Amino acid sequence: MAHQAHAYHMVEPSPWPLTGATAALLMTSGLATWFHFHNPFLLLMGLTLIILTMIQWWRDIIRESTFQGHHTQPVQKGLRYGMILFITSEVFFFLGFFWAFYHSSLAPTPELGGCWPPTGVNPLDPFDVPLLNTAVLLASGVTVTWTHHSIMEGNRKEAIQALTLTIILGIYFTALQAMEYYKAPFTIADGVYGTTFFVTTGFHGLHVIIGSTFLIVCLLRQIQFHFTSKHHFGFEAAAWYWHFVDVVWLFLYVSMYWWGS
DSSP states (O other): OOOOOSSSOOOOOOSHHHHHHHHHHHHHHHHHHHHHHOOOHHHHHHHHHHHHHHHHHHHHHHIIIIISOOOOHHHHHHHHHHHHHHHHHHHHHHHHHHHHHHHHHHSOOGGGTSSSSOTTOOOOOTTSHHHHHHHHHHHHHHHHHHHHHHHHTTOHHHHHHHHHHHHHHHHHHHHHHHHHHHHOSSOTTSHHHHHHHHHHHHHHHHHHHHHHHHHHHHHHHHHTTOOOSSOOHHHHHHHHHHHHHHHHHHHHIIIIIIITO
């Protein structure tokens, strides 16, 4: 390895951005062909390629961070800023959906019956499954914080237990939401109410699945002794993301389930 006189990480050329972009193209095109022609081939190709890209790209980053020592303090600082900016972009992503919801609900048009929920739409009971889901996500926020403190204190066994519990709660949330979708008395085609409800809750559910995947990778890394009490930004980023998902759900529950019903 050439001598490096600075603390920054000069990333080696990598094929994974190219394969990731190709997978994204295949998935979006595949979704269109699946919706219109009921042919899932392109979509499955895209999913397979994105999973392979994720595994190999994450492997490279873990190698650089844990075994090669490239993630020095200045590099970690840059990663922190990057994660903060990414979460900020996600805030604005969801802001657009909330804007659409409040734009439609605060001044319902005559086509909606001049009321909200629109005439003919039976909303879900906010004190049924949605309230349970709120409790599940809030509990997962507690367990992920417990994990963080356990890692900082060097308590490896407790960190593994708390992180496993967080993942179980995340999967339970996803299962409850799938059941709620299956039993919902309206669909995404039921006007602006159905559209804003399913798109917003659906994207939040997707973020829960992504966050659960993030935490599963962190659990595997914790089992492999990758994290120390001073060097564990991989988990810290996952915890930030999980807390963001929790906060979005609270706004979503109050707005769309409780007030919107």
